[in-house]
Amino acid sequence: MRAFAARQAVDLIRDLGITTACVVPAMLRMMLTEPRVSAKDFTTLRKTVYGGSPISEALLEESLAVLDCEFAQIYGLTETGNTAVCLPPAAHVPGGSLMQAAGRPYPGVGSKVIDGEGRELPPGAVGEVCLATPAHMVEYWGLPGKTAETLVDGWIHTGDAGYIDEDGYIFIRDRIKDAILVAGENVYPAEIENVLEHHPGVAEAVVVGAPDERWGEYVHAFVVPAPGQRPSPRDLHTFLVPRLASFKLPARYEFIESVPRNPSGKILRRELRDRFWDDSARKVN
Structure with missing residues (x-):
């Protein structure tokens, strides 16, 4: 193919x-x-x-x-x-605690999570996931500035937000650049999408941040209904309330037929997000 x-x-x-x-x-x-x-x-x-x-x-x-x-x-x-x-x-045990884990590093691979100042965080704290491997890149050819940002003292800064548990399992929350800043709190789309897709009327969900004058950003959910289903925004809100913190709840729902993807199947989140930000600047910690 x-x-x-x-x-x-x-x-x-x-x-x-x-x-x-x-x-x-x-x-x-x-x-x-x-x-x-x-x-x-x-x-x-x-x-x-x-x-x-x-x-x-x-x-x-x-x-x-x-x-x-x-x-x-x-x-x-x-x-x-x-x-x-x-x-x-x-x-891979349904209902098990590791179903949302990325896994543990291979032998010889180091892992840590750091805050915005580069300080290593304790188990369970969310920050940027960094990996040290014996086969990491040498540089981005002709891009010394980008190389210096990504490769620091032998550690690759992945750009992924996540945490490491007490047993060394890495859990990825989302891409840092995709985080939504709601009233000073970082909200990770993957968490909301994961809960939404447990609703029987939802085939797929994509969550993005949209500008809000009061809170900075609000959570906007794009929803592909399951075949033969048409859940209402109220249905979805009622489903999410006991499962998510209030600041993570979508303020708006938009129903779409399909999710835009690139040829490898990855979601083109930017296509959905950018129409909200034509005249605004995103500011995410």
Whole structure:
């Protein structure tokens, strides 16, 4: 395939007896929402490796049930020498505490979380995730300033907000640049999207920040309804109230037919966000 096509991918897995698949979460979603797809299409799969973007717990649990094979998540950057962190199959327990973890670093890989001043934070505190790998990049060719920002004393600054628990598991909240600043509090879209996608009437959700004169930004949720469903903003708000802090609740909901993506399946969040910011400047800590 020159570009990913869900129906063709399902057919190839079934007809060629594919045993291992490497996907981004968007590919899983597209395959599972194809008409007439069932567990029978994936009986030859032994392992599915995924990564590249956050995955909601609802999508991961559905994928585990339908594909019925081992799952492993990988996390890393080109700058770290490709993958540096893995969540093994044994950690993929529906309802378990590690279902939203990125995993633990490979042997020989260092990890830490720092604040905005570069100070290392204790377990559980959210900051920027940094990785030190034996195969990290040397430099961005011809970009010394960018290199100095990303590679500091052997540590790659990932640009991802997250935390490390007491057992060394890394949890990624979101991209730092995607954080929404509501009344001085950083809100991470992936957390809200994960909860929204547990609603039975929601197939997919994307959350962005929009300008607000009083609070700085407000949370705007784009929602793709599940087939045959049309949840109202009130339905969604009622569902979220007991599950999220009040400042994280979307102020507005917008229903769309599909989420814009690039050829690799990653969400083009900027396309959805930028129309709110044509005449405003984003200021996120």
